[in-house]
Amino acid sequence: MKHDPRFDEARDRHDSRSNPVFVGVERAIHEHRLPPGTRLAEAELCEIYGVSRTIVRAGLQALTHSQLVTLVPNRGASVAKPTPSDAQEVFEARELIEPRTAREAARRATPADIELLRRHSAEEHKALEARDYGRSLRLSGLFHTEIARISGQKTLLGFVDQLVSRSALIIALYWHRERARCDSQCHERLIDAIAAAKPDEAETLMRSHLVDIHTALDFRDAGDSSRDLRDMLLP
Amino acid sequence: MKHDPRFDEARDRHDSRSNPVFVGVERAIHEHRLPPGTRLAEAELCEIYGVSRTIVRAGLQALTHSQLVTLVPNRGASVAKPTPSDAQEVFEARELIEPRTAREAARRATPADIELLRRHSAEEHKALEARDYGRSLRLSGLFHTEIARISGQKTLLGFVDQLVSRSALIIALYWHRERARCDSQCHERLIDAIAAAKPDEAETLMRSHLVDIHTALDFRDAGDSSRDLRDMLLP
DNA sequence: AGCTCATAAATTGTATACGATATCGAGATT
DNA sequence: AATCTCGATATCGTATACAATTTATGAGCT
Incomplete structure (x- = not known):
């Protein structure tokens, strides 16, 4: 076997898309349930989605990359507020x-x-x-x-x-x-x-x-x- | 104090840019020292940059978001090979x-x-x-x-x-x-x-x-x- | 020899523990 | 009364431990 084409599908969207925090927060932002500026405390997201901080942090970083979330070092994440x-x-x-x-x-x-x-x-x-x-x-x-x-x-x-x-x-x-x-x-x-x-x-x-x-x-x-x-x- | 403008600078580039794995691998790719397809094992990157897998994984995920690295679930990362x-x-x-x-x-x-x-x-x-x-x-x-x-x-x-x-x-x-x-x-x-x-x-x-x-x-x-x-x- | 399947080694995924930094509040000072 | 300092609390950053999955190895079989 040289190369399984399934990997090509798997890789693209299954990095962030399989993270419940990413999916949930993204959707909530899209539907205006999460207003800009809302603070996103890690512990709180852990409880809500029933996962550890590892997953929460990965999700928040992914959201930061798509500029939906603003991550300030040592001070946590909040929903972005575009100027x-x-x-x-x-x-x-x-x-x-x-x-x-x-x-x-x-x-x-x-x-x-x-x-x-x-x-x-x-x-x-x-x-x-x-x-x-x-x-x-x-x-x-x-x-x-x-x-x-x-x-x-x-x-x-x-x-x-x-x-x-x-x-x-x-x-x-x-x-x-x-x-x-x-x-x-x-x-x-x-x-x-x-x-x-x-x-x-x-x-x-x-x-x-x-x-x-x-x-x-x-x-x-x-x-x-x-x-x-x-x-x-x-x- | 209402809003410290330093945060605006800090947030943008200090997420990925302060990660030695992200910076190092990105630069190596830009300079063609890392050919497309090269496997990037986590343990190896830990040794090279002297950090834990936490940092390595964060860096690899950031690189994946900029499409420089391909991350296959359960099978690790490698330098992307654009078709x-x-x-x-x-x-x-x-x-x-x-x-x-x-x-x-x-x-x-x-x-x-x-x-x-x-x-x-x-x-x-x-x-x-x-x-x-x-x-x-x-x-x-x-x-x-x-x-x-x-x-x-x-x-x-x-x-x-x-x-x-x-x-x-x-x-x-x-x-x-x-x-x-x-x-x-x-x-x-x-x-x-x-x-x-x-x-x-x-x-x-x-x-x-x-x-x-x-x-x-x-x-x-x-x-x-x-x-x-x-x-x-x-x- | 080539193949299959079981077991061991290596690698990744997730949770947790611990140290560092920031935030909050009580008491002292001007 | 407002501000400042300092300790307590909460929150974040990183490392590590353990579980799950994949890959490698080799014995047994056709």
Whole structure:
């Protein structure tokens, strides 16, 4: 046996993805159950997830690498608080990268991919109607990473993943209007362009969609709130 | 005291950057002392750097996140071996992102920045004349990340950093000609464009520079070699 | 000889123990 | 009353111990 291809799948996502702390905290951040700035004490996470500090620390370091968590030496971890300047940068980066993934997705999407996108969009719509704010936000992000996945560029997918993640924090801090009205419209039109295999249109739609969100950000207060960790992570 | 700004510096780079395993292995990869595929046994790294497995494992996980190391569950770590398809992707991503950082650098570079770039370029040239292949390669990569730093986009800097890192592995695997002749020419011209504050020109030069390298890659054999870890890491 | 399976050695995964650093609070000082 | 100092407590950083898994070795079999 020369090389077992299973390893290639195993390695990529099973480093952080198999860590319950990483998965749980990431998801809680995506769903806005963990507000920016929340302190993440190791002992507390140990109890919540029933693992030792070894696992907790590995998870926190992984979260730090994706910039969802800020780790201050000797003083512990807390949910990251992107500054207005960070927010600008993240959206500038998205405006550079995602039009490309949308273009490529339009060139490569299979019928199954389109089906998946439409299903996601429907789910997002449903969550929004059910007032399940957190879930709709997570699905909205998933839509963007799904397009990156369809584009077939694993490297760009990694970047988009990170940018979408951070966007959840940015939206938590700097978004005030009733959101996602534009989203569902924009997302539908993007799917149509991709399904019609129109790369130029998909690229343009994606760019303007991101610019829309970007320009709607509102940089003022960034107040703190402190509730109980267990409440935010367990449900 | 509300918020000590030193933390902002401390947090960013002092997570992985203070780990001797991360720093040492990263540098060895950048300088082509650690060929792709080299196995990285934990016990061996413990001895080499005089630290416990805790530190070694943290370093290996950080290296995995920057995709320099492949970590297979229960079977340990080895230096990553980007496939030809990975290599294509990395350069496509660089061709998307780095023209932007070059453009921004041309708009924002201070005289001190230009000075620094010229000094780096001179060092690189010297290393090349001294046949110090590893050093010249590392400096060549540093040139690209330095431009990203000057662009002022921390987010894109992070991506460029990762892409340049992986490029060292890609060059180790898929580059055969006598290299870096083009580089020093290209780099000089790029500095000139940036110094002259010509964003369009800097952007174009960067793009064609990257395309040059990309098209010169040669995807054939990817043979293994196994020497002693200590020899590759300690000097 | 080549193969299979069992056992031993090596290596990784996780938990815990201990030392270092930071945080908090009581009492003294200005 | 506010600030400062110093000890107690909590929290983090690193090393180590033990369990789980993989890899290497060799006897026995076809």
